[in-house]
Amino acid sequence: MNQFLRLCIVDFFFRLSYYISRTPLLPLFALALGAREKDIGVICAASTITGLMLKFHSGILADIIGRRIFILIGLTVGAVAPFLYTFVKGLQSLLLIRYFHGIATATYTPASQAATADVAEGRKGELFSYLSVVKIATKAVASFIGGAAIGYLVIPRERALTDYEALQGYYLIYTACGGLGILAFMIALFYLRGVDKPTSTERGSAPKKKVNITEEFEKGALEIITNKKLVITCSVDSAKGLAVGTLEAFLVIYAMKVANLNVIFATMLWVCLTGMSVFCKPIMGRLSDKYGRQQIIYIGMMLCALPLVAIAMVKSFPVLLVLSAIFGIGEAFVTGSTVAFAADLCRRERYGAAMGVFGTISEVGEAAGPMMAGFLIGWVGYSTTFGLFAIIMLAMTMLFEVKTKTTNGATAPKEVE
Helix, strand or coil, X not given: CHHHHHHHHXXXXXXXXXXXXXXXXXXXXXXXXCCCHHHXXXXXXXXXXXXXXXXXXXXXXXXXXXXXXXXXXXXXXXXXXXXXXXXXXXXXXXXXHXXXXXXXXXXXXXXXXXXXXXXXXXXXXXXXXXXXXXXXXXXXXXXXHHHHHHHHHCHHHCCCCCCHHHHHHHHHHHHHHHHHHHHHHHHHHHHCCCCXXXXXXXXXXXXXXXXXXXXXXXXXXXXXXCCHHHHHHHHHHHHHHHHHHHHHHHHHHHHHHCCCCCHHHHHHHHHHHHHHHHHHHHHHHHHHXXXXXXXXXXXXXXHHHHHHHHHCCCCCHHHHHHHHHHHHHHXXXXXXXXXXXXXXXXXXXXXXXXXXXXXHHHHHHHHHHHHHHHHHHHHHCHHHHHHHHHHHHHHHHHHHHHHCCCCCCCCCCCCCC
């Protein structure tokens, strides 16, 4: 458990740096550079696209080479990238840096999740929920810090959201993010020495065999991508990511531009969403370990889809706050259960690959959400866009219910041997 606690501490500082630099800082920074809604969608999704290309590969390599090296690679990029934002003068350079910043989570996340699965044993739902709590709590803290920093450093010095003079405030905030990234790297360097691929400890004193990395990579990839239930589970999380990514990019902007809320109240909506998710995730993780994953996932998807439709139909702050809270509860139901279910469906030595493919498919929704929403909002508006995404979520939920209903019943799924 000490190893898991160390993983959580590293995860907190890594994600604090990453999320402060992302929400609500990134969309408003892009607006200050003259971006339109469709530009913001592409920029917010850029780092996610990097994850699409790299997560699966880094997950498999983490199984073969070891967890720690990929954790450290991700942390290195996470420490360097925020400083690069201080050189941004236009949208093209911002987009390039977002692609580079995505390497951080693409290499760090599968290795970190695989290391968690290594120590979880029969408590995958619970420990993955705790890890997700760290992630979502960090999002809430980062959103609050980011919103307060923008309000203090940026808003008083600008006449409009696109005032170029406000950029200096953004540069200062990104510099602070870089400092947090360095702290995360230093903690991992000195306190995560025991994190490694599971086969190292399982072999014990047995002679080490020479590993053909190419052959092992191909075997791991084939084993994971042909697991239909795993792919469907990942796809459900991807549908949830479609909504989460959209709200992450546009909830604050909708609240400010359409509902006419100030930046503090607009940011509070996202803080409420993430805060409710933090509160509910440990409970849902334990329930999924005890009673099974599918029904928890099914209910959670419903609780995400229905508020998503309603958010774009109201402008009242109290109502938006309640809807954000309900969505956060639904997100809590889904997140810890889907990643634990993915780990249940594969062998221990393939945890890295499973987390890689889980992250890759999940990133499809998170990447597509902001990009699709950016174009659709300008074409058909917020209500139709959010409604369309809710329909996609419900359709994937029905498919998941049909295709995985025989995997477990009233008890938690057993680990594949």
